Amino acid sequence: MSYAEKMKNEWFGNVRGDILSGIVVALALIPEAIAFSIIAGVDPMVGLYAAFCIAVVIAFVGGRPGMISGATGAMALLMVTLVADHGLEYLLAATILTGIIQVLFGVFKLASVMKFVPRSVMIGFVNALAILIFTAQLQHFVGETWIMYSLVALTLAIIYILPKFTKAVPSPLVAIIIVSVLAIAMNMGVRTVGDMGTLPATLPMFALPNIPLTFETLMIILPYSLALAMVGLLESLLTASIVDDMTDTGSDKNKESRGQGIANMVTGCFGGMAGCAMIGQAVINVKSGGRGRLSSLVAGVFLMFLILVLGGLVVQIPMAALVGVMIMVSVSTFDWSSLKNIHRVPRTDALVMVVTVGTVVYTHDLSKGVFAGVLLSAIFFAAKISKVNVESHFDKKASRLTYSIHGQLFFASVTELIEKVEFETKAKEVVIDLSNAHLWDDSAVGAIDKMESKFEKRGAKVYITGLNKESSVLMDKIGGLSKASGH
Amino acid sequence: MFNKILLAVDGSEHADRATDKAIALARLSKNATVELLYVVDGNKSKSDVLKYGDSDTASFKRKEMLKAYEAKLYNKSVAYETTILHGSAAQTIIEHANKGQYDCLVMGSRGRNEFQTFLLGGVSHKVMKHVKAPIMLVK
Incomplete structure (x- = not known):
């Protein structure tokens, strides 16, 4: 196959499936992008701009057609202290620097460095991510009434029971619509997305971050950018492997690293936060029939379209509905089979997984957990191999x-x-x-x-x-x- | 009678017993062939890639897993071929079964517990409803 034929196939080989799945993904992306913005401590628009920019850019420059990237929980969790201490402009600068680091990773073909991350650390990473997304929801319960609790319960009930009857529409979306209508119609006065930040119905605009270009600035953002770049690539390459496996096709991991970098550089220039590939959304996309680059483009464009048209309604979504969706996201992110098999894997592997999870939950930093896990694995390896x-x-x-x-x-x-x-x-x-x-x-x-x-x-x-x-x-x-x- | 048998397996004990029954059916006629079918669904992809590192290793491990079934068929001198497909378990089995001219589909009643069946629905239930060929469901 020539390059032109390959590109044509990656773009237009599955038009119908890609458009439909792209729409499904766009609907599923909105609540997550908003919720991850709230976790990071920025306006919902920052996550939505990120989801739009990253999905669109990755459609063109990504190495794994059919994979969905956007604002993610793993990345949002890494930004919390940067946003709290220095504000949004520093986050945007860190996002651009993250992109530069990731492009360098791709250019120097360092995707293979990921093989030094043992599988038990990867499992710990995913489980820790799930736990953090869950615990990030707990703050929304503080000082709330039973009305809010029951709305969360209703959201979860719809999410899990609706698919038994129909799978045509994503059940989290239906849950959000029903709960929102209920809350507005009955004037419940519960907290809404609008209370968490503004949501102007405008397209993202190009603007470089407004920060002093000094060495001091660099020293503030560099540690965050390094962690973001590493965690972003880790989750992206893991997701790429999962999509490889689901579709039984191969992908270019170094091209994906470069693509993630370019996407983050662009996002930072358009007021979005750093993101990466999303395991859950990629799985939804493939399950809904998405295979090609078109699916990611449609997801991004349709998401922006919805926000521009329906922005006024989006701010009225009760936080309870969003919390319900995020609980579902954390449950499906967790690798439950790792718990089921924990007595079967070597004890050192189980310990590495637990230490990775423990470090992340304690430090709220996924990159520290990965570092601790890799270090502990190395020590175990040295201990095992040093028997003479x-x-x-x-x-x-x-x-x-x-x-x-x-x-x-x-x-x-x-x-x-x-x-x-x-x-x-x-x-x-x-x-x-x-x-x-x-x-x-x-x-x-x-x-x-x-x-x-x-x-x-x-x-x-x-x-x-x-x-x-x-x-x-x-x-x-x-x-x-x-x-x-x-x- | 049963010349072309489709045997859907999932690595559970039910699938072991289904294999025994498929062999018994195949041995009723002279030229019977068994097609061993394994479907990898999205969640399996995720947990396998996490467990084995990448798609290639995961595929290799699945082929290893299927060798137990192949050995059973081989030992009883039943001609067989192996197919691995990707997609939602029920839907993929249904499409594949209806595409070929099979005399019988043999499968284990799935190893899911009651709570999972409530959430996800039984694979065997959907297959029973939509596959045209006769089905033997092994408990």
């Missing part, structure tokens, strides 16, 4: 003591190795057999040198045998330095 076995054999006739060493020799395993060797010997010859060992670093070489010199001090002649090629190259390069005699 030493077998000794003494040949009386030749007065030859043979040590065969099994395992990986590196900084973490050499202490154990030295402890396992008995240096008090009267043997004339000592053979260190390394045919089942691999030397990885200078600590390993140092340990072998140390063994050699200790035995030689006791008057034994030392032979080292069975070095594999890599190990002997390492040995030649740095070996013998710590020992006076040499060979």
Whole structure:
């Protein structure tokens, strides 16, 4: 297939399915974009502009057709303190910088770095995200009446029971409409989206963030941008893999990284907050028949159209309905199968998952959780692989003591190795057999040198045998330095 | 009698027993073939990708999982082929079953608990309603 044919297929290979699913996704995106803006502490418009800009830009530059990106909970949660301490303009600047970092990731083909994030950390990431989205809803219950509680319950009931009868319309949307109509008609006086911020019915306008362009500004936004860039790519590439699997097709992960970056740069210039791919929306899109780039474009454009036309109604949506939808989002984000299988996976993997979740819930920062999880996995890995076995054999006739060493020799395993060797010997010859060992670093070489010199001090002649090629190259390069005699 | 049998499996114990029944049916005629069908739905995609890292590994693990069924068929010298499809379980089974000329569809009654069946609806129930071929539902 030529490039033009490929593009034509990605855009127009599934027009009907893409338009219909795009409309469904646009309807499902609105409540989420508003709710994530509220989590981040900005006006609902910031999340809606982000959803619009990101969905439209990704349609053109993304690497995974059929995937939906927009304002997400994972990203919103990372922005809370930046918005609270410095305000919206700094968030927009951080969004642009996030985009630049992500483009660099894509250009230097660093998508493969994601393989250093173990699967148990990814599962912990998703579960922690679900828990945070849920706990972010709890503040809306404070000081509320039973009217609000029952509206939330009604929203959830409609969301979960309606699909039993029809799947033609997304049930969260129906729930929002019914609950809104009910609240307005009966004049319940509950808090609405309008109480959380303004929602002007205007298209996003191009404007660079109004911030002082100083080194100090950069130092304020850089840590946020790094965390946003990392978490955004993590969730985007995970979502891309899920869409790959659902549609049984491949995707270009580096192109997706660049695309996410471009989308965030554009979003920041148009007053939107940083976003990334959305697992839930992508699954809804594919399930509704969306496969091509057109679905993302339709979702973005239709969302903006609805907001421009219906903006006056959107502000009247009760917060209770939004809270109900977000509870549903958190329940479906959580990877329940990981709980069901927790007794079956290795205990260290389960612990890594729990620590990832615990760190995120404690710090409210997904990037810190991922960091803690990766670090703990690395420690467990080093502990597992640093087991060394030493077998000794003494040949009386030749007065030859043979040590065969099994395992990986590196900084973490050499202490154990030295402890396992008995240096008090009267043997004339000592053979260190390394045919089942691999030397990885200078600590390993140092340990072998140390063994050699200790035995030689006791008057034994030392032979080292069975070095594999890599190990002997390492040995030649740095070996013998710590020992006076040499060979 | 039953020459072309479609066997839908999901990795549950019910599917194990359904496989035994499909073999018994196939052995009634000389040239019977069994088509082993496994459908990956959206939620399965999500949890498998989380569990195995990427789509390729997930696909590999699914083929591994199906080997148990293939071995059963092979050991009883039943000719078989394997199909893996992606989509909503009930809908995909229905479409695939109605597209081919199958003499019988054999499947396990699903391993969902009552609460899940209440929320999601039974796959076997929908399949029973919409598949044209005769169906054997194995408990």
